[in-house]
Structures are given as structure tokens and as C-alpha cells.
Amino acid sequence: GESVGLHLPTLSVQEGDNSIINCAYSNSASDYFIWYKQESGKGPQFIIDIRSNMDKRQGQRVTVLLNKTVKHLSLQIAATQPGDSAVYFCAECDYKLSFGAGTTVTVRA
Amino acid sequence: DSGVTQTPKHLITATGQRVTLRCSPRSGDLSVYWYQQSLDQGLQFLIQYYNGEERAKGNILERFSAQQFPDLHSELNLSSLELGDSALYFCASSLGSPNTGELFFGEGSRLTVL
Numbered sequence: 458g459e460s461v462g463l464h465l466p467t468l469s470v471q472e473g474d475n476s477i478i479n480c481a482y483s484n485s486a487s488d489y490f491i492w493y494k495q496e497s498g499k500g501p502q503f504i505i506d507i508r509s510n511m512d513k514r515q516g517q518r519v520t521v522l523l524n525k526t527v528k529h530l531s532l533q534i535a536a537t538q539p540g541d542s543a544v545y546f547c548a549e550c551d552y553k554l555s556f557g558a559g560t561t562v563t564v565r566a
Numbered sequence: 567d568s569g570v571t572q573t574p575k576h577l578i579t580a581t582g583q584r585v586t587l588r589c590s591p592r593s594g595d596l597s598v599y600w601y602q603q604s605l606d607q608g609l610q611f612l613i614q615y616y617n618g619e620e621r622a623k624g625n626i627l628e629r630f631s632a633q634q635f636p637d638l639h640s641e642l643n644l645s646s647l648e649l650g651d652s653a654l655y656f657c658a659s660s661l662g663s664p665n666t667g668e669l670f671f672g673e674g675s676r677l678t679v680l
Contacts (some may be wrong), residue, residue, distance in 0.1 A: 488664040500656055500671030501609065546608060550624065553622045554599070554664040556609040 467561045476534040478560050480547035483528060487549035492532045493519060495544045495559070496564075504532070504545075539564050569593065570672035572657050578678045584645040589637055591659030597621070598640040599669060600632055603654040614664070615640055621663075629634045647679045 470476045482490070488509040493501035507514045507521045507530075520533040530547050541545050546560040569592035579585055587625060591598050600612040611624035615634035626632075629647075634640045654676050658669040 491668075493671075498673075500570075500658075500673050502568070502671070503668040506668070550665040552663075552665075553609060553611055553614060553624060554669060555624075556601075558608040 465560055466558065467563070469565060470537045471565050472537060472539060474537055476506040476532075476537045476541070476562060478532045478534075478545050478547075478562065480530040480532075480557055481528060482530060482547070482549045482557075484549055484551055484555070485528075489550040490521070490523060490530050491548045491550070491554070492519075492530075492554070493546045493548060494541075495546065497543075498551045501546060501556075534562075537562075537564050539566065568670040568672060570657055570659050570670050571673050572655075572672035574675055575673065576676045576678075578680065579647060580680055581647055581649060582604075583647050583649065583679075584643065585677065587642040587644070587655050587677075588656075589640045589642070589657030589659075589672060592670050595659035595661050595670070596638065597649075597660045597662060597664070598634050598638070599658040599660075599664070600626075600640070600642050601656040601658065601671075603656060603674070604652075607653075607655065609676055612642070616662075642643070644677070647677075649679050652679045 491506040492504040495501045505516045522531045542564045546559045548556045551564045571590040596617045599614045601609040602661045612626040614622040632642045654674040656674045
């Protein structure tokens with residue numbers, strides 16, 4: 458079946474460095490992609506989204522890149538902070554929102 | 567605070583039992599979604615309702631059912647519970663379809679089946 462997946466289950470980053478979290482998707486019909494952040498004991502929280510007619514979108518300290526040719530999505534976090542420690546999920550949407558397995562980001566002081 | 571309220575926050579029950587999880591969406595949101603998150607698993611889509619009607623179905627077991635009421639709150643019913651049903655169950659809401667904007671998630675109901 459079609460699925461959304463992440464390349465790495467964990468990522469350790471030095472505080473102040475930039476983080477890159479990658480995601481591969483396989484559903485060609487998906488036209489909307491979202492990154493969510495889930496902190497311990499909480500529900501997922503929206504970070505940034507991008508539609509299939511775009512290849513880059515920037516937010517505050519975050520950038521999402523979409524490469525439809527290879528079905529790849531990435532989230533870049535600039536100047537990573539301790540508060541960025543969380544599990545990050547990419548999600549793709551055709552008629553329903555499907556999540557990947559998540560990448561656990563740990564920020565080292 | 568996302569504005570989505572889920573009750574109960576924690577629930578412990580035995581195998582074979584039945585439980586009901588409740589979700590109140592954000593004010594104004596018409597769509598409600600249910601997701602299951604097991605240990606070391608991502609979020610598995612179960613079902614979506616829009617304005618009282620079922621809109622999309624995911625990997626929801628036949629032992630599970632849901633509905634959305636006229637006041638837009640939703641309930642997820644889990645019956646004949648098994649150990650493997652232990653998980654976090656999240657409800658989310660949005661104004662319309664999932665591809666038209668952000669889903670707002672509640673803080674989840676943690677179900678433990680003993």
C-alpha cells in the first residue's frame with residue numbers, strides 16, 4: 458500500500474545548528490503536505506505546510522522543501538533550540554491525511 | 567491549547583470490555599478526525615466525519631465505531647477490547663477537508679487494556 462515514511466527515526470543536533478529532517482512519500486495523488494511536531498504528552502502541532510504546486514515554503518525558522526520528482530519532503534529548522542526537541546511527522550493528503558512514522562529530534566546543549 | 571477537547575485523558579480497562587472516547591472540536595470546525603498512536607508507531611488514521619456524516623475511513627477495525635452528533639462533538643467506541651488496542655487515541659478537527667488547511671489535535675486519550 459501507499460505510505461509516508463521518514464528516512465531516519467532519530468536525529469541528534471547541537472543547539473544552534475541547523476536541522477534537516479527528511480521524508481519520502483509514495484502517493485502520487487497527494488497534493489498537500491504538512492509537517493507536525495509532537496512534544497511528549499501532547500498532541501501533534503502544525504508547523505508548516507506546502508501544496509504540490511510549490512517546491513519551497515518558509516516560515517519562522519522553518520523551511521519545507523518539496524521535490525515531487527523523487528517524492529521527497531524535507532523540513533529545515535534554523536538555529537535549533539532546546540524547545541525544538543520533539544517527534545516530527547510528515548503527513549501527506551489526498552482525501553485523507555496520512556502520517557509517517559516520525560523522527561525524534563534531540564537537541565544537545 | 568488547540569481548542570480540541572478530549573475525554574477521558576486516561577482510561578484503564580480489561581480485555582473484552584467496551585469504552586467510549588469523546589471529542590469536542592474547535593468552535594466552528596465541522597470536520598472531526600480520529601487517529602490511533604501505538605507505542606513506537608506513527609499516527610494511524612481511523613475515520614473522519616464532516617458535519618455529522620462519515621467522510622473518509624482508514625484502518626478502523628470492525629470492533630471500533632464512531633459518530634458525530636448534531637452539536638459536532640464526536641465519540642469513538644471501542645468494543646471487545648484486546649491488549650493490542652492499548653494506545654493513544656487522538657481527535658483532531660478542521661474547518662473543512664483535510665487538504666484545505668490545518669488539523670488541530672487534542673491532547674489524546676490514553677487507553678490501557680489489561
